[in-house]
Amino acid sequence: MTTTQRSSPIAAGFHPDPSVVLVDGVYYLVNSTMEYLPALPVHRSTDLLEWTHIGNVVTRPEQVDLGDVPTPGGVWAPTIRYRDGVFYVIVTVALGGRGCVVFTATDPSGPWSDGLSLRAVDGIDPDLAWDDDGTAIVTYARYPHAIQQVRVDLATGEALEQPRPLWVGSGLSTPESPHLYRRGGYWYLLAAEGGTERGHAVTVARSSSPEGPWEGCPSNPVLTAAGTRRPVQNTGHGDLVETPDGGTALILLGVRPVGFTQAFSPLGRETFLTDVDWVDGWPRPRPVLLAGGPARQEAVFDFADPAALDDPGWIAVRRTPAEVASLDGATGRLCLAGDGAGLDARRPVFLGRRQRHLSATVTARVDATVGVGGLAARHDERHWFALEVRTEGSAAVVTARAALSGFERTWEATLPAGEVELAIELRQPSRDIRAMWTGGDHIRLCAAASGRRVVLAELDGRYWSFETANSFTGRVIGLYATEGMVTFADYAYSGTDQLPDADDGPSAAERSEEVA
Template structure:
């Protein structure tokens, strides 16, 4: 069992289930997006160290219908591949009782991406596509069974044969996340096992055909951080690929938990990178191989462009249905509660926003899901700090303003550095409002209640704006400390 000493993600913040394909000297990365729209962020890199967000695969309601936006529903793990000049993305929309796989196609990674073609008879999650000559194979996790496979027409998503059982892993829980690739005369099947918590791991098998039979690696799992005293935990759900220089690499998800046991990760599952060496035709994960350094994810947005930056996303609906950019900023208008936010990517940060609520209720909010959120709310003459933890909503400090007045508010995350037995959490969240007398802190809240270990699920923190009524946001600045 291998552990690597990676500490900095290649793509930070809620970017789980990474999948990479290469075309020439350029690499393309896709990640899960769950309940958020637009769906499946897409990135491009030429060095594997710096990734540019170029768009999303799901950009319209015809591809991804509106939903309730409940936490950790929606679009699960994708696979991104390129074949005969076409990009293919296969994934699962789990909304519904029996989730089938959906395939989208595009000639350019930036789109436009096609309407989804939907399988019939491939119920499960975590689909993969691979080609052996003209034959294409769909491989997926059949829940409660293991890894299944069938030949498929990738343009119509029609299965060409009855599914077969392929491999059930090494006996660890939840064999899932399959990817198949070829190196030399061997076909390799990479899967995740152990669940996406601390026992997460990567195992591999090989065979002479993409249809198997597959023999497990004697050194499985080839990657796991379970029971290791390292900063990055929950490592798994990997994609192995050949680099432009002929070397090989592995991308995988991981988390950065902090605080007292069991540790709390708050930014979701992130994308990491390590090297691969080959011993006796088996992949061995090595590190260091890529010099990834901490990235400054600070941004300033005045919302005066033609459209929202690609960083902004909403649960259940596309942002443009209620959030419109314009000459004066971002106008939010909805008769039901809506949220638009950007992924939090740093562990320590400060964000300040200026907004005015002309009707109803608005808030600057830090959100993990619909039942776990801290916010500075504005309604009528009140500005109040609130927390929502499960079914309990609590009001903290507040001030009085003139109705409709523009207010500047701040949310900040500062890591906890408590002493032994002081039960430190991952961070402290400060909610503040700016007045003529300066910044007035309304609440300091324990960040563990906005962590996956408390809330459950598969996503990470989002920072943004909630509305029920009408509000105007003129600026937001987010700065890594």
């Protein structure tokens, strides 16, 4: 099975730290979500190529307790496993919250348990395995020095022994994201090293016992994109799984940097798939390639539909979508009630979805007659850009805002009062040497009403990329309110990953648009 030639990425946009399990011919994938709720999306596949988002592990705030967790903390690096009819997801709620927690379910689409805290696990990136007598083994990273391990009682959460050092890695920095497997006569310990940036790498060791001692692979790191021009960089944090034809695949994270210099990644860390060969008893993952997907993907949410918010891809910041948004059946609109908090707040009134393509357009029709709000793209509290509408007399005043590390710039335009269509346009730059584009993607912030359309701002996306924001997330584009009641008729997303030709400047249509 040549998976890499047919599907990559398999979970596009903000989907870091993947883990996968195969149960009765069906694959289930989970990812980190940091400060967003619901947390830990669960995707399902029967072939490792086509995936469906079937639910989320964390749907209730008390399952993780994110209220006081600072950015970039939150729900980090889950592992999903299965044993005796039960699915397990073990995860760390980092920098506060509940620490290491194990959730269980008999149906991976949910509902999941309230979670069992493992107080003995004082690190990150926990893995769950079982030894020959059925005792649960948790292997985790104790940043920044080494991989550790402890046996636990999954009925009580108590440790059955003192945690012990397991492996210091191959010599690269920051050994983390351990996963333990039994194959033939060996236990294999897969890990990530080199940090989650350009030096990210996959390393592996093996032993006859889950406790070690561990022999590192002579070819470590067995996978890295460091120092290459591959279109997928930062490859690491992987999980091994059997393919439908009996081979082995590696599910792992990576980023897709844009432009000639491949310096900036607007979508953050995504989930990729590559085949694994076994050479002399060691796993050798193949380089991660990109495969062509559909020319364009569309998603339109009409808020007159009472099921518009049932899609599991809606997320909010440190609270659930139901806590910030509601549908008004009488008007057919989505309602957000501002509470005075802006996008720089820890708990903004914001309802969003992941940007999944390198070129995308997101639009929303907003009425801010009795409130202030609009459409925004968020990395975290200090890195976001937005189109905000307020009403002054007979005019709708639209303000484009761009926030970067505490600095904020604004642009303003006036349109007729009433409903305004807001648009965030994101365009992947050409990699052609003639373009010599050294920044990020091209961003345009636009607004239209009563037949008049204006471009309020054009931005270089390098300032809102994984490398600059470095908040462990990716772009989430959504609706927000800061004051009063703001209502929305719809939310539409259109995206493609097709590369443009060398950038020759704005099109004729773009040149004819009014610039605020």
